[in-house]
Amino acid sequence: MAEPVELTFCVVNTEQRELLLRCLDAIAAERAALPFATEVLVLDNASSDGSAGAARRHPTVDEVVALEQRHGKAENDTALLQRARGRYGLLLNEDSELRPGATAALHAALEADPRAGAAGAKLLRPDGAPQASAWRFPTPLSALAAALFLHRRLTVQSRGTRTRRVDWAQSAALLVRREAAAAIDFFDPLFFVYSDEVDFCKRLRDAGWSTLYVPDAVCVHHEQLSTGAVPERRIVELSRNRDRYMRKHHSAAAAALVRWLTAWTYALRALAALALPDHDPRRYWRHVTATLNPSKGEGLREAAYERNRGGRRL
Known part of the structure; x- marks a missing residue:
């Protein structure tokens, strides 16, 4: 009898074939070191660069969902969490590259806190510099802190060396307890992209769940944002x-x-x-x-x- 799947890697890719392969290589290394059963699902968001085929050929991938039409981030993350067989779903962007031990650290954090519905990793830029990855929920007060240039001190929560409860964590590398996600009906599809994970973590909090920041789980985030013309x-x-x-x-x-x-x-x-x-x-x-x-x-x-x-x- 097959061992029950404990954790599902849920990867959404949009037109980033080379980054997707780096992401999958890192997942393969993680899977080999984990003491429980895992699976890897890739949702290709109607890419035209051969990403879906590359994912199908990668030895660590168990299933590829290839969309013919492009959908939003919230909708795609929900689709993967609903399709997953694991108790936990590790949401990853195609530009997220897990460092060794990241998955185990996120899993251990949620196992240790039964009322935690999600756990976010510490994100690094490609040059190794830390990237803010957990914050207080947006409010007029947090907007005032930003206007006074106090946001790094007052609203960024991804600091310290110990796992801590935070308001919300970025979904570039977010381990989700599927029971908690189902209880709040997953992600709100009205958030096509941006603020989708903020809304998700807020609804988790409102339903009695918490979100964790886990600094022992490290992930390199290769953000593919334009630095030239105004995006x-x-x-x-x-x-x-x-x-x-x-x-x-x-x-x-x-x-x-x-x-x-x-x-x-x-x-x-x-x-x-x-x-x-x-x-x-x-x-x-x-x-x-x-x-x-x-x-x-x-x-x-x-x-x-x-x-x-x-x-x-x-």
């Missing part, structure tokens, strides 16, 4: 989902206050960027306008719809 669609999507979260969990008045405080913060950054090398004031100013008008503009959701209709513009 218009990403900025629009980020702004609209920040506002959606505030309206969902707070009030219209709180959402409006956060919009103005956040716009002020970006306006100051735009002003500073005029004098700083390698900073584009246009990028920060686009954050200002998108933040103040989150319902305007085309984001990543519209880009996916356009691609699905055959336009393929991203």
Whole structure:
């Protein structure tokens, strides 16, 4: 009789074949060191670079779900968690590369805390610098802290060397207790991308579960964000989902206050960027306008719809 699956690696990939293979190589090394049964599911989000075929050929992959149309991050993570057979699902982006022992550390943390519904890893940039990966929930007070440039001290929670409870952790490497995820109906598909894990962890908290930050679990995050031209669609999507979260969990008045405080913060950054090398004031100013008008503009959701209709513009 086959051993029950304890943990499912859940990888979502969008047009990043080479990074996906690095992610899968790291998973293979993790699986070989774990004392329990695991499986690997890859959801390819309608890529055109051969990612699905490369995943099928990788020896560590058990199943590939190849979408013909592009869906949002929240919807894709839910699809994998619902398909998984493990008690736990380790959500990974294709640009996430687990360091040795990361999976075991996340698993041990959730096993030690039965009311923890999720556990996030310590994220590193490719150069080894720490990347903030856990924060307090967004509120008008956290927006005020950012406006006063106190956010690193007051809102970032991914610090220290011991496992600790936090408000929310980034889903680039997030181990989820599937029982807890099912109890809150998984991720909200209205969050196409950005703020999806914030909303998820908030609903976990509201249902009596907690989220952990596990610094012994280390993952390199190869963020594939544009550093050249202003990333218009990403900025629009980020702004609209920040506002959606505030309206969902707070009030219209709180959402409006956060919009103005956040716009002020970006306006100051735009002003500073005029004098700083390698900073584009246009990028920060686009954050200002998108933040103040989150319902305007085309984001990543519209880009996916356009691609699905055959336009393929991203």
